[in-house]
Amino acid sequence: MEKPYVVGIDIGGTNSVFGIVDARGTILCSDSVKTQAYDKVEDYVDAVCAKLLPLIESEGGAEKIKGIGVGAPNGNYYSGTIEFAPNLPWKGVIHLAELFEQRIGIPTALTNDANAAAIGEMTYGAARGMKDFIMITLGTGVGSGIVINGQMVYGHDGFAGELGHTIIRRENGRMCGCGRKGCLETYCSATGVARTAREFLIARSDESLLRNIPAEEISSKDVFDAAEKGDKLAQEIFEFTGHLLGEALADFVAFSSPEAIVLFGGLAKSGDYIMKPVEKALNDNVLNIFKGKAKLLVSELKDSDAAVLGASALGWEVKDLK
Amino acid sequence: MEKPYVVGIDIGGTNSVFGIVDARGTILCSDSVKTQAYDKVEDYVDAVCAKLLPLIESEGGAEKIKGIGVGAPNGNYYSGTIEFAPNLPWKGVIHLAELFEQRIGIPTALTNDANAAAIGEMTYGAARGMKDFIMITLGTGVGSGIVINGQMVYGHDGFAGELGHTIIRRENGRMCGCGRKGCLETYCSATGVARTAREFLIARSDESLLRNIPAEEISSKDVFDAAEKGDKLAQEIFEFTGHLLGEALADFVAFSSPEAIVLFGGLAKSGDYIMKPVEKALNDNVLNIFKGKAKLLVSELKDSDAAVLGASALGWEVKDLK
Incomplete structure (x- = not known):
């Protein structure tokens, strides 16, 4: 048995x-x-x-x-x-x-x-039955797992799939914990959203609920809560984040042309605030032959x-x- | 039999x-x-x-x-x-x-x-016996073929591996034939080298053998010939090209962590002029855990x-x- x-x-x-x-x-x-x-x-x-x-x-x-x-x-x-x-x-x-x-x-x-x-x-969730998909985990950092031809991509050394450390900004990119600059995870992680909030609050002068929180304490959850209350600046932080993520995903599609990209983690649960700009930027930036092909999904597993x-x-x- | x-x-x-x-x-x-x-x-x-x-x-x-x-x-x-x-x-x-x-x-x-x-x-050349490698063809455009777990990556729709159309310059990127801007192939193809030559010649005033050729007729072969004759500007065109290619390869390594990257085509035959800056930029830009791992090879098949x-x-x- x-x-x-x-x-x-x-x-x-x-x-x-x-x-x-x-x-x-x-x-x-x-x-x-x-x-x-x-x-x-x-x-x-x-x-x-x-x-x-x-x-x-x-x-x-x-x-x-x-x-x-x-x-x-x-x-x-x-x-x-x-x-x-x-x-x-x-x-x-x-x-x-x-x-x-x-x-x-x-x-x-x-x-x-x-x-x-x-x-x-792939076994229990949104990618059941799929042979080609990319999982992006949006947590404190940005992780990824890539499945091609029904197999996990481990690479030559076992460490493949570090998409959070692809460089999305070559010039004036944010410092990353990895020692380099401009990595995807410096923008599109929970900590990246908090950094964006601090940048927006300094660079701009419009009102925001986020100004009631000491800058160093702002979390991506605070940004989400403010967005839910109709805070324009908070909503624009998600738009900025989603836009950058969508641009990056368009390049990932050019690599393995997956059936779907599955997003997981707190940010992915921020609903339309982030998913709409991700979807728009993905569609606007993807090579013509891939347009409309890769589904954008949110994980079906409970956090x-x-x-x-x-x-x-x-x-x-x-x-x-x- | x-x-x-x-x-x-x-x-x-x-x-x-x-x-x-x-x-x-x-x-x-x-x-x-x-x-x-x-x-x-x-x-x-x-x-x-x-x-x-x-x-x-x-x-x-x-x-x-x-x-x-x-x-x-x-x-x-x-x-x-x-x-x-x-x-x-x-x-x-x-x-x-x-x-x-x-x-x-x-x-x-x-x-x-x-x-x-x-x-x-993989069958006859430099990647014999390899299960994980990326082939980059540097011709009129930039093509790519990706092998993972010993299998060709075709993707969900059969069109995977369009690395020549990953965006390497988000801002002020060059117009690409695909209708987008900043694609790798607008810089690192034979036509990309010729475009770089024309840009360098306009932006700079130093002497160069390339100034003897009508700007619209300059080919990557002309740039190579000039570099061989010791022309500084021509050599710098290859350095610029190789640097951008090496940066891009560093991101490809983060995807599939290949045993090797194999370069093919006219540009790959330009020897140290291009290979040295490619190798340097790859090593300078790759995530720490991948440093020194992916071999940089030139195709072993006759053109x-x-x-x-x-x-x-x-x-x-x-x-x-x-």
Whole structure:
């Protein structure tokens, strides 16, 4: 009999969430640990296992689990390692898939969080049945997962799909955390929206609800709330952001001509404020032969479930242990 | 017994060249017809067959041929059609693979010329054995063929890989034949180099051998010849061109993290004048995790053979007729 479940483990900078998932994308049970509480990765794995193993037992034991999928920042699919992740407590190259596999005895695969999100969308969400699509995650940064010919694109080294770090402004581009300038994520992430708000408020003199908030504290959520209240300047911040994102997406289409682009994350939930300008800029800027072809979709996975579902989807693809 | 040969047909705006090729990439025999001499595609297919069928007979007949590959502008692999090719005499959607297949009785596949070049490089050239690489053809325009996980990237609609039409200058970008502005090919093609030469000559006052040529007649070959004679301005034109190309390649690496980028075409043969600035700009602009990883290679196929070899390589991949 086919094994009916997979385990998904999502490793975030603050929390690690894990759960058992069935083939339809239902999370049967889940739990979490604080990622930062464990300086040694072995202690971390022990802590996850202390909570995860009872969950596995409660669903019928390890023989019911097809595989474990792990989503992690700087995750490398080929080696199952996390490599030099700046926001995690463990330095250097961490063989995390191997550690889980040895400890739990279930085959384990690992990839970065944006790739996990893409596999999740392909398995349970808006990209079900698609063979060619691009997932863009709009969070604190901008991540991406690319699927071509029905396969995840990992590239030669396991790190493909860093579309948040394509340069969209060559001149006077914003400083990026990666050390370069003008990266997509400096404009089209949640932090990018907050930066845009601060720039707009300094450069312009029109009234805005955002002027009631200390500039350094403005978040993309504040911009959304102001836009909802009819604040013109806040709405224009989304237009600016969406326009830049749409321009960038037009170039991504020229690369892999996907059936759809799926947007995920807080910004993608800002509705028409961002989606309309994205769609307009995509259509205005895409090469003629691609016009009207790539669908622009918003993720169908619930925010709270998406990370575990994405990681878990990788569990269906693991090879059995030898 | 395995069939030992394939047929390659390369359809250019002026000439169509075709030949019979063995597994090592040797062109056993070849011939050509004038593409523009046939207003009706059926007459064109007749003319090709009138020369090709005797070649096939001379090598042992159709049973020795595994498949026919066709490289054509605006070629769509999925449908085997040429669609709205501006430089060919046949308008609309032309079912060319089907026409050849019915006429010759050998399974036939078709793709655009840049994709054919990539498959040729993977089968016989610099990308032998590679599963992830990007081919950039620097000709009158800039074409590209992308290979990921050992497969050609055709995209959802068969037209993926239009990297020559990614926008590299958002502001004051050069007008492109596609109707948009700032496309890579307006700078980094042979015509782009000639445009740069004219811009440099107007904007600057330093001496140059290029001033002896009427501005509208300057070609990229003239710029190369001048650079070879030590002309500073000509050398700087290549530096400018190579710099822009290297910046663009850095973004392509962020997409698919290829093992190599293979450059093909006249400009790629301009040696260090262009390759050094390309390599420098690629290394200076690529995201840290990709630094030093993607090899920058020049095609290993002879210019005169490359088109037929590229098309022929597709012949190895066709499925047998039902």
